[in-house]
Amino acid sequence: MMKIKIFAGLFFISAFSSGYGQKLDFKDKNFEKAVLENFDVNKNGVLEQVEAGMVTNLFLVQKGIASADDLHFFRNVKMIVLDENTIPDIAVENLEKLELFSCTGCKITSFKAGNLKNLASLYLDNNLLQGISLKETPRIDQLTLSLNQLKTIDVSQLKNLRKLNIEHNNIQKIDISGNPALQTLNVGGNKMKETDIRKGMKTDVTIFGTGE
Numbered sequence: 001m002m003k004i005k006i007f008a009g010l011f012f013i014s015a016f017s018s019g020y021g022q023k024l025d026f027k028d029k030n031f032e033k034a035v036l037e038n039f040d041v042n043k044n045g046v047l048e049q050v051e052a053g054m055v056t057n058l059f060l061v062q063k064g065i066a067s068a069d070d071l072h073f074f075r076n077v078k079m080i081v082l083d084e085n086t087i088p089d090i091a092v093e094n095l096e097k098l099e100l101f102s103c104t105g106c107k108i109t110s111f112k113a114g115n116l117k118n119l120a121s122l123y124l125d126n127n128l129l130q131g132i133s134l135k136e137t138p139r140i141d142q143l144t145l146s147l148n149q150l151k152t153i154d155v156s157q158l159k160n161l162r163k164l165n166i167e168h169n170n171i172q173k174i175d176i177s178g179n180p181a182l183q184t185l186n187v188g189g190n191k192m193k194e195t196d197i198r199k200g201m202k203t204d205v206t207i208f209g210t211g212e
Contacts, residue, residue, distance in 0.1 A: 022049040024073050030064040049073075056097075060085070068092065068103075078118075082106060092116065103127070113137050124148070125165075134158065141181070145169065146189075155179060167209060172196060176205065184208070 023046045026032035032047065035058070041051050052073045058080045065085040071077075077095060082103040092101060093114040101113075102123040111124060112133040121142045124132070129148035134140065134157065141160050145153070146167035153171060155161060156178040164182065166174070168189035176182055177200035187197070188209025197207065 024049060024052060026070045028065055028067040028070055031067065031070045034060045034063040071095065166190065176200065
């Protein structure tokens with residue numbers, strides 16, 4: 001009997017220390033409601049740390065979400081899709097397993113990414129972006145920023161970038177000399193000539209949308 005009690009006690013301690021029973025405090029209630037619908041495994045009406053840790057895909061389209069601050073709870077997420085919400089400012093950091101992030105049609109004005117070492121695809125089309133910061137995102141190979149309000153864009157740190165779409169912004173010049181893997185660049189709608197594009201040693205980049 002003593003052994004059973006000891007074992008039960010150890011199991012309880014182990015489960016608690018692993019995150020069971022630890023309710024996560026969400027800032028955005030619509031975000032919380034959306035994830036509870038899909039990821040409340042034990043159906044107790046709250047999302048716990050262990051449950052969040054099991055999530056690999058967050059598909060939260062048109063959920064009335066106004067803040068992305070709660071993303072940090074999902075440490076093992078690989079794909080995040082937040083399209084058609086209204087999120088003015090977004091900062092995504094330290095999600096080291098994240099491979100794809102999409103927030104199109106979200107009225108974003110500012111976007112920051114940091115320490116996303118596996119992020120390969122970033123889609124931020126049809127927003128109000130005036131600024132974007134990408135730090136420690138070395139694996140990005142597809143970046144889509146069309147239909148925004150960007151005046152400048154620095155992609156010099158994205159050494160693995162293959163596809164870049166900056167259609168319909170207010171960008172007048174771009175430097176792609178530091179992007180040796182780049183295959184396609186779309187600059188349509190920016191009133192940009194090919195002479196406004198600084199190229200490096202690689203000259204076989206396919207460029208779409210330059211003026212005469």
